[in-house]
Amino acid sequence: MFWSVLIPAYNExxxxxxTLERIVEYFAQRGEALELLVxxxxxxxxxxxxxxxxxxxxxxxxxxxxxxxxxALRAGVLASQGDRLLLTDADLSTPIEELEKLEPHLxxxxxxxxxxALASSQITHRQPAYRELMGKTFNFIIRVLGVRGFRDTQCxxxxxxxxxxxxxxxxxxxxxxxxxVEMIWxxxxxxxAVKEVGVVWAHTPESRVHPIRDSLRMLWDVSRFxxxxxxxxxxxxxxxxxx
Numbered sequence: 001m002f003w004s005v006l007i008p009a010y011n012e013x014x015x016x017x018x019t020l021e022r023i024v025e026y027f028a029q030r031g032e033a034l035e036l037l038v039x040x041x042x043x044x045x046x047x048x049x050x051x052x053x054x055x056x057x058x059x060x061x062x063x064x065x066x067x068x069x070x071x072a073l074r075a076g077v078l079a080s081q082g083d084r085l086l087l088t089d090a091d092l093s094t095p096i097e098e099l100e101k102l103e104p105h106l107x108x109x110x111x112x113x114x115x116x117a118l119a120s121s122q123i124t125h126r127q128p129a130y131r132e133l134m135g136k137t138f139n140f141i142i143r144v145l146g147v148r149g150f151r152d153t154q155c156x157x158x159x160x161x162x163x164x165x166x167x168x169x170x171x172x173x174x175x176x177x178x179x180x181v182e183m184i185w186x187x188x189x190x191x192x193a194v195k196e197v198g199v200v201w202a203h204t205p206e207s208r209v210h211p212i213r214d215s216l217r218m219l220w221d222v223s224r225f226x227x228x229x230x231x232x233x234x235x236x237x238x239x240x241x242x243x
Contacts, residue, residue: 001032001033001083001084002032002033002034002035002081002082002083002084003027003032003033003034003035003082003083003084003085003086004034004035004037004077004080004081004082004084004085004086004162005023005027005034005035005036005037005085005086005088006037006039006073006076006077006080006085006086006087006088007019007020007036007037007038007039007088007089007090008039008041008069008072008073008076008089008090009038009039009040009041009043009047009051009072009090010040010041010042010043010047010066010072011043011044011045011047012043012045012047012050012090012091013043013045013046013047013049013050015090015091016038016047016050016051016054016090017050017054018092019090019091019092020036020038020051020054020056020058022092022096023036023088023092023096024036024056024057026096026097026099034057035057035059035080035081035082036056036057036058036059037058037059037060037061037076037079037080038051038058038059038060038061039060039061039063039072039073039075039076040060040061040062040063040072041063041066041067041068041069041071041072042063042064042065042066042067048060048062059079061075061076061079063075067175068174068175068176068177068179069176069177069179070172070174070175070176070177070178070179070182071175071176073087073169073179074169074170074172074175074179077160077165077166077169078166078169078170080162080165080166081162082162083161083162084106084159084160084161084162085159085160085161085162085165085166086099086157086158086159087156087157087158087159087160088156088157089156089157091204093156093157093201093202093203093204094114094155094156094157094199094200094201095200098114098157098199098200099159101114101197101198101199102114102157102159102197102199103159105195105197106159106161108193109192109193109194109195110160110161110164110165110168110187110192110193110194111158111159111160111161111164111165111168111183111184111187111192111193111194111195112158112159112160112194112195112196112197113150113152113153113155113157113158113159113180113184113194113195113196113197114155114156114157114158114197114198114199114201115150115151115152115155115196115197115198115199116152116155116198116199116201117139117151117152118151118152118196118197118198119198120197120198121152121198121199121200121201122198122199122200122201123201123202123203124200124201124202125202125203125204126203127203139151139152139153139154147181147184147185147222149196150184150194150196151196152196153180153181153184154177154180155199155201157199157201158180158183164192168183168186168187168190168192169183171186172186173225174221174224174225176217176218176221177217177218177221178217178218178219178221178222178225181218181221181222181225182221182222182225185225
């Protein structure tokens with residue numbers, strides 16, 4: 001098995017090396033081949049230099065300007081070569097060992113997402129109450145908008161079958177945090193089963209997500225991508241009928 005582990009990074013010079021070390025050590029213990037893709041999303045610190053100096057199977061992709069987590073992961077996934085793709089945050093808020101909870105579900109589910117909201121989830125360091133409330137409100141709204149059956153779409157720990165993941169991400173349009181919702185919504189429209197699995201997770205105080213600005217932007221992006229994809233489908237149907 002050849003793995004691609006993708007880490008979107010924005011100003012992560014202090015947290016990146018310990019994360020890379022843990023991931024490399026973990027896959028070495030498993031005896032499996034690995035490529036680590038660090039996708040720099042226009043950092044203003046030394047994230048790129050730190051990633052390039054790391055001794056290990058690291059490839060660095062630079063976006064040049066800050067475009068958002070969705071854009072960073074899209075660039076990384078399309079450049080990946082692995083049989084399996086693991087998306088994880090630079091702070092390893094979900095420990096790399098939690099991969100073993102997701103793996104068994106990959107058979108029959110090309111997309112497996114980690115979750116902080118199931119009975120089997122374990123939160124070792126909770127978010128502030130206002131963040132939890134905003135997260136629950138966002139998840140409720142996206143269920144109303146048509147992404148139903150999931151308790152938590154925003155956990156950064158996700159596992160995909162390589163070829164399916166590359167095809168799926170080539171179709172995504174959202175550049176920022178709502179990419180998760182578009183990914184799940186579009187995977188299901190393509191006929192793929194998506195599995196939600198409880199994982200261990202810890203809130204990091206230095207979170208890059210702004211609770212108000214990014215929540216409003218996510219809601220806007222969710223409404224836009226639905227119309228964008230549905231409009232494209234109607235256009236293709238009309239063209240087919242006219243031929």
